[in-house]
Amino acid sequence: MVSIRSRRLAALSITLMLTASAMSACAKENAGGDNSATDGNVVHVVCGATEDWCAATTEKFSKSTGVKADFVRLSSGEALARIKAGKGSPEFDVWYGGPADGYSAAGGEGLLEPYVSANASVIPATYKDPTGLWTGVYVGALGFCSNKKILAERGVAVPQSWADLLNPKLAKEVGMAHPSTSGTAYTALWTQVQLAGGDQAKALEYMRKLHPNVLQYTKSGAAPAQMAARGEVAVGIIFSHDCVATVEAGFPDLQVSFPAEGTGYETGGVALVKSARNPVSGKKFVDWALTTEAQEIGPTVKAYQFPTNPDAKVSDKVVKLPTIKMVTYDATVAGQAKSALNKRFDAEVAQAPKS
Amino acid sequence: MTLLLPERAPTATPPGARRRRGGDPAIRLLIVVCVLLVAIGAAIPLIAVLATAFAPDALPRYAEFFTSSVDLGILRNTLVLGALVGACGTALGFLFAFVQTRLDVPGKKILHVIAMMPIVSPPFAVATATVVLYGRRGVISNGVFGLQYDIYGLDGLVFVLSMSLFPVAYLGLLGMLRGLDPAVEEAAMNLGASRWRILRTVILPLLAPGLVAPFLLLFVEAIADLANPLVLGGDYTVLASRAYLAVTGEYDLTSASVYCVILLVPSLAMYFGQRWWLNRKVRTTITGRPSGSVHLITGWSRWPIYGLALLVAAVIVSLYSTVIIGSVTKVFGVDNTLTLDYLREVVAGPGVEAVLDTLLFAAIATPIAGVVGLMVAWLVVRHLRRTAWLLDLGGTLGVAVPGTVLGIGFVLAYRPDRYIGDFLVFPSLVGGSALAAGAVSIVLAYVIRSLPAGQRTAVGALTQLHPSIEEASTDLGASALQTFRRVTLPLIRPALLTGLSYSFARSMTSVSTIVLLVTPETKIITSQVMSAASTGRYGVAFAYCTVLTAIVLAGFLVIRFIVGAGAELHRTATSEGQQK
Numbered sequence: 001m002v003s004i005r006s007r008r009l010a011a012l013s014i015t016l017m018l019t020a021s022a023m024s025a026c027a028k029e030n031a032g033g034d035n036s037a038t039d040g041n042v043v044h045v046v047c048g049a050t051e052d053w054c055a056a057t058t059e060k061f062s063k064s065t066g067v068k069a070d071f072v073r074l075s076s077g078e079a080l081a082r083i084k085a086g087k088g089s090p091e092f093d094v095w096y097g098g099p100a101d102g103y104s105a106a107g108g109e110g111l112l113e114p115y116v117s118a119n120a121s122v123i124p125a126t127y128k129d130p131t132g133l134w135t136g137v138y139v140g141a142l143g144f145c146s147n148k149k150i151l152a153e154r155g156v157a158v159p160q161s162w163a164d165l166l167n168p169k170l171a172k173e174v175g176m177a178h179p180s181t182s183g184t185a186y187t188a189l190w191t192q193v194q195l196a197g198g199d200q201a202k203a204l205e206y207m208r209k210l211h212p213n214v215l216q217y218t219k220s221g222a223a224p225a226q227m228a229a230r231g232e233v234a235v236g237i238i239f240s241h242d243c244v245a246t247v248e249a250g251f252p253d254l255q256v257s258f259p260a261e262g263t264g265y266e267t268g269g270v271a272l273v274k275s276a277r278n279p280v281s282g283k284k285f286v287d288w289a290l291t292t293e294a295q296e297i298g299p300t301v302k303a304y305q306f307p308t309n310p311d312a313k314v315s316d317k318v319v320k321l322p323t324i325k326m327v328t329y330d331a332t333v334a335g336q337a338k339s340a341l342n343k344r345f346d347a348e349v350a351q352a353p354k355s
Numbered sequence: 356m357t358l359l360l361p362e363r364a365p366t367a368t369p370p371g372a373r374r375r376r377g378g379d380p381a382i383r384l385l386i387v388v389c390v391l392l393v394a395i396g397a398a399i400p401l402i403a404v405l406a407t408a409f410a411p412d413a414l415p416r417y418a419e420f421f422t423s424s425v426d427l428g429i430l431r432n433t434l435v436l437g438a439l440v441g442a443c444g445t446a447l448g449f450l451f452a453f454v455q456t457r458l459d460v461p462g463k464k465i466l467h468v469i470a471m472m473p474i475v476s477p478p479f480a481v482a483t484a485t486v487v488l489y490g491r492r493g494v495i496s497n498g499v500f501g502l503q504y505d506i507y508g509l510d511g512l513v514f515v516l517s518m519s520l521f522p523v524a525y526l527g528l529l530g531m532l533r534g535l536d537p538a539v540e541e542a543a544m545n546l547g548a549s550r551w552r553i554l555r556t557v558i559l560p561l562l563a564p565g566l567v568a569p570f571l572l573l574f575v576e577a578i579a580d581l582a583n584p585l586v587l588g589g590d591y592t593v594l595a596s597r598a599y600l601a602v603t604g605e606y607d608l609t610s611a612s613v614y615c616v617i618l619l620v621p622s623l624a625m626y627f628g629q630r631w632w633l634n635r636k637v638r639t640t641i642t643g644r645p646s647g648s649v650h651l652i653t654g655w656s657r658w659p660i661y662g663l664a665l666l667v668a669a670v671i672v673s674l675y676s677t678v679i680i681g682s683v684t685k686v687f688g689v690d691n692t693l694t695l696d697y698l699r700e701v702v703a704g705p706g707v708e709a710v711l712d713t714l715l716f717a718a719i720a721t722p723i724a725g726v727v728g729l730m731v732a733w734l735v736v737r738h739l740r741r742t743a744w745l746l747d748l749g750g751t752l753g754v755a756v757p758g759t760v761l762g763i764g765f766v767l768a769y770r771p772d773r774y775i776g777d778f779l780v781f782p783s784l785v786g787g788s789a790l791a792a793g794a795v796s797i798v799l800a801y802v803i804r805s806l807p808a809g810q811r812t813a814v815g816a817l818t819q820l821h822p823s824i825e826e827a828s829t830d831l832g833a834s835a836l837q838t839f840r841r842v843t844l845p846l847i848r849p850a851l852l853t854g855l856s857y858s859f860a861r862s863m864t865s866v867s868t869i870v871l872l873v874t875p876e877t878k879i880i881t882s883q884v885m886s887a888a889s890t891g892r893y894g895v896a897f898a899y900c901t902v903l904t905a906i907v908l909a910g911f912l913v914i915r916f917i918v919g920a921g922a923e924l925h926r927t928a929t930s931e932g933q934q935k
Contacts, residue, residue: 044875051886051895055705070875073886078603082871085766091793091874150492172505180600216507216589219603220889230689231492250690346600351425351592 039280044091045071046079048098048183049268050222050245052301057096060297061288067281075220076102076183083111083273090273093282096137096289099183099266101190103134104335106271113272115283119290127267127308129332134269137289138298138305141265141324142187144257145236145243147228159235161260162195166209173234174213175224178350180342183266184221188237189345190334191264194327200341207349217350229254239266240319241304248302248317256319262327268305381836382738389731389746392723396803397752400764407767408612416613433578433593434621436512440577441570443517447667448524448569449562453554454664456532459651469668472675474522474857475907478582478866478881479888480900481519484677485511486586487688487893494688495673507589515587516577518671523576524569526857527812530849531565532558534819550652568815572754572807575622579757581867586888594618599759599867608763615760622755678904681897697898706899709878714906716794716879717862720801721910724862725855727802728809729847733839735810736817737825747814754807758867761803765796766871793874800868805861809854816850817843852918859910863903 043061047054051073058069074082076098083092083106095103095112106112107129116132127136144165146158156169165174177185192203215233218224224236225243229251236243243256270289276282288294295307299315306321307314314320407413420426451470455463473481489496489506496502506514535558543553559566584596598614601607681687685694700706731750735743753761820843828838844851866881873882880903887896 050890051892072873072875073890075603075889081603085770089770172507178600181603218889219585222890226893229686230487230490232486232490250686347425351429 039278041066041278041281042068042070043093043278043281043285045069045094045096045285046082046092046273047071047073047096048076048079048102049073049096050301050303053298053303054097056297056301057289057294060294061285064293065284065288067284069285071096075181076186077181080106080111084109087111088275090276092273093276093278094270094272094285096270096285097268099187100129100134100136100269100331101186101266101334101338102183103269103271104129104332105338107133108336111274113274113276113279115272115286117283117287117290119287122310123290123308124310134271135286135290136267136308137270137295138268138307139265139321140239140241140268140305141258141319141321141326142184142191142237142263143240143243143319143324144259145225145228145238145240145246146255146257147231147234147253148255149253150228150231150234154234156234158255158257159259160257162192162206163261164259165213165235165237167213170213170234172213172215174210174215175227175233175236175238176210176214176217177219177221177223177238178217179345181219182221184239184242185217185237186334186338186342187239187264187266187329189341190329190337191262191327193337193341194264194329195261200337200344204344204348207345208352211349211352225254239305244304244317244319245302258324260325262325264327264329265321267308267331379835381834382734385730386734386739386746389727389734390749392727392802393731393746393749393752396799397756397761398749400761400768401752401756402764403767404612404615404760404764407608408616410609413609413613416610420613420617429592429594429597430617432509432591433595433618436509436516436591436593437574437578437621439509439513440516440520441574443513444521444573444577445524445566445570447517447521448526448528449566450660450664450667451521451525452528452532454661455529457652458657458661459653460657460661466664466668469671470525471522471911472671472904473519474526474860475864475904475911476519476675477864477884477900477903479586479884479896480678480904481674482515482583482586483888483893483896484674484681485515487677487681488673489514492688494677498688505589507587508591511587511589512583512591515583516573516580518674519583520573520576523572523808523857526853527569527815528562528565530812530816530853531562531819533849534816535561550654550656565815568811571625572811574625575755578618578621579754579867581757581759582885595757595759595867598757602759602763608767611760611763615757618757618760619755675904678897678900681893682901685894687893687897694894697894698901700895701898701902706880706883706895706902709880709883709899710902710906712794712877713863713880713903716798716801716877717859717910720798720805720862721855721859721914724802724805724858725809725851728806728854728858729813729851731806732810732813732817733843736814737822738835747810750810751807753803753805758804758865758869759871761800762868762871765800765868769796793872793877797869797872797877797879800872801862801865804865804868805858808857808861809851812850812853812857813847816847820846848918852915855914855918856911859914860907863907863910 045054045058047057049057054071054073058071061067062069072092079095079098080102083090083095086092095106103112107114112133114132117135120128120132120135123136127139129135144159148158150173151158154169154173156167157164159165159167176188179186179189189203189207192206193200196202196206215227218227221238222242224233224238225246227233228236228243229246229249240256240258243254247254270286272279272282272286290309292307292309292312295309295312297303298305298307299317304315304318306318451466454460455467485506486493488494489504491497491503491505493504493506496504496506539557539561540553543557548556578593579595581595581599584591584593585599588596594614594617598611598618601611601614677687682697683693683695684690685692701710728750731746735747735750739746756764824846825838825842828842829835833841864881866885869879870882870885873879880899884896884899884903887893887899
């Protein structure tokens with residue numbers, strides 16, 4: 001009996017000691033000082049664009065500058081979560097791609113390092129943060145991605161307005177992502193806020209009316225394009241460039257349309273992560289991302305966003321922004337409201353019964 | 356001989372014998388190693404999560420949860436899903452194991468291979484293929500039968516999860532059905548019982564503890580599953596996906612921890628329920644070499660059962676064919692032009708790094724997980740008394756704790772370097788700046804996530820093995836480890852084989868923990884699949900899945916080759932006719 005007890009005590013004490021040491025030992029965090037001296041001539045990118053685009057961009061960057069680059073692709077909300085988790089000892093140096101709302105939210109929490117690149121002077125003021133927290137690298141308009149065949153079967157015309165989406169004939173036929181994970185869906189939500197003149201309650205009311213028509217709130221913003229393409233849903237609320245890319249991928253039945261009331265848009269950002277381990281290379285990446293060379297990569301990998309650099313060549317497949325009615329979209333304000341509004345969306349809309 | 360014995364009476368072993376065993380330094384070392392691994396890999400991350408969940412600011416959330424009809428609905432959804440998947444998956448597993456061991460039908464080897472396929476199923480593969488084949492515009496449901504079946508929601512989830520998880524039940528039950536002493540059935544048969552009556556009154560009661568274990572496993576895996584609700588959930592929200600959303604979308608670790616604590620309650624309840632059930636009555640069925648021969652069913656009644664198994668097998672084959680065809684066609688179901696672009700991207704393009712990394716990590720983790728699982732099981736069943744439940748629980752944490760939570764626990768516990776004063780006690784394991792670029796934590800996560808599989812099967816097998824066999828060996832002077840190696844191990848070799856194979860497959864296909872641990876320098880196939888599937892690049896996702904499946908199958912062969920197929924415990928009478 002003695003041996004049993006001592007064995008148990010030994011086991012318990014080992015567990016406790018380990019736990020105690022792991023919990024109580026201080027977590028030594030990076031002081032947040034200047035790491036330029038230790039820059040490893042490499043840049044770790046958390047990338048919110050498509051996998052292809054991220055790969056092509058980092059590859060071209062390495063070729064042009066001789067700085068090594070690697071990336072992890074994460075949706076906007078996930079990227080923000082990862083950067084937050086790594087606060088103080090970041091694993092990433094640069095955040096590239098995905099709506100600026102997320103960047104603004106991250107900036108508000110002190111996760112980003114302001115950096116005004118010399119190359120940013122050519123970028124229009126609407127597409128960058130004045131303090132250099134983030135700089136826009138592309139712009140994309142939100143739109144509807146419709147499967148013409150399914151709509152014809154349902155006897156519904158291609159939707160031309162947000163109100164059209166509320167058609168009861170489209171029950172469970174609309175695809176949209178969850179704004180908590182997806183920057184795309186948050187752009188859609190914030191667009192409603194803008195259309196309602198800043199009234200969040202009214203915007204959520206629209207979303208509640210739309211709710212019975214939504215099949216599922218997906219994780220990734222681009223997923224509804226795929227769902228519409230396969231005919232799982234008739235209409236996806238997504239960035240128009242993702243729809244164009246899906247047509248390119250072999251789904252000719254899809255058609256892009258824009259709501260007459262006005263639509264929102266994203267400014268895809270690039271930003272330096274606070275206390276990055278490779279700040280010199282990180283800055284090089286930001287500088288380079290604003291050049292025409294970087295901004296002309298998109299169309300080669302089926303990414304048809306509008307470049308922010310006015311000198312960059314624009315592919316014919318890119319949606320011409322000036323032809324669309326847009327709402328005023330202030331990424332900074334949208335970013336500040338993001339966390340609270342997403343919580344309300346989840347509680348008041350996403351979890352509500354569909355009746 | 357089969358004995359129905361009461362729980363080993365503690366007085367049966369002379370105290371002296373036990374002290375001798377306990378004093379064995381090798382056993383002590385084993386205990387320390389197992390405890391250390393479980394503590395670092397599972398306990399500490401869990402404690403980190405619990406500390407967050409029971410921090411003062413988290414407490415009001417519980418009141419919120421239990422007064423909100425929405426939150427309670429999510430809890431109910433979770434439990435219903437777990438119970439349905441547990442029941443359906445166990446039933447499927449039993450069906451296949453029964454066909455395999457008791458029916459005289461052709462094509463059993465192929466059926467076995469098909470039943471094993473879902474074990475290698477990469478996350479997202481089955482769900483995505485199900486949408487393509489049986490979804491609203493499915494190639495089969497809509498294309499062949501003209502149905503517009505809405506697969507999103509509970510029905511789709513139960514279908515997909517049962518299909519992907521039932522091999523666990525199948526493998527466990529197969530081992531047990533093979534281990535059942537045919538003499539019992541023979542006796543019943545000689546007394547004039549019908550086949551149906553034997554199944555009902557002999558086989559099922561003997562297997563009952565074995566049926567509870569897979570039910571438990573499937574239940575906890577189903578409620579922890581993340582990939583399928585993301586693809587197929589529709590408006591059916593479960594706790595795991597809600598917690599994931601709280602973490603990845605809102606970085607609200609407090610809410611996520613609260614959801615996880617609530618998710619842990621049913622898991623632990625199932626766990627202790629099962630222990631209580633097992634301890635009520637121990638049915639020992641392997642007491643040495645079983646005597647007698649298995650009489651395979653040859654009558655007409657085998658055909659409907661066989662037909663059912665064939666139908667399920669056909670569905671499984673259709674799902675995996677879709678994965679393979681999907682990887683070599685542009686867009687399966689819409690544009691069936693052949694293309695090798697996707698496969699080329701995986702094996703000769705950017706994907707090759709992920710393939711090599713994953714393979715390396717899984718190859719390191721598998722033997723560790725398999726052996727430690729077996730050791731933990733052995734210690735739990737044979738050597739520890741009062742602390743057994745603690746180690747057993749620790750070892751099961753990898754499956755009881757949802758992967759996302761474990762991942763977050765890793766991040767919370769191991770991201771920063773831990774110092775006492777200026778002395779580095781514990782280096783950072785997670786993140787791009789961590790030890791070996793985060794590879795250590797990925798391997799550790801693999802081990803912890805796949806350890807319970809081997810442990811469960813081994814506990815099942817060891818519980819069926821009467822201790823008197825080992826006692827005979829120790830009485831003859833063999834040390835505990837010698838006994839284990841020479842006597843126990845050969846008898847439970849099928850369980851080791853199962854454990855290793857399953858560990859390897861689980862490592863290769865684990866996603867929910869891993870997505871939080873991948874770094875720019877360590878790419879993992881499953882996180883690439885998730886990335887591709889969630890951005891709609893199905894072709895690439897299918898290509899990754901195809902390559903992953905091929906690797907896992909190859910891994911099975913290697914493991915089988917190294918471990919051996921397992922001891923044949925009894926002769927099989929090919930037909931009753933020959934006996935007469």
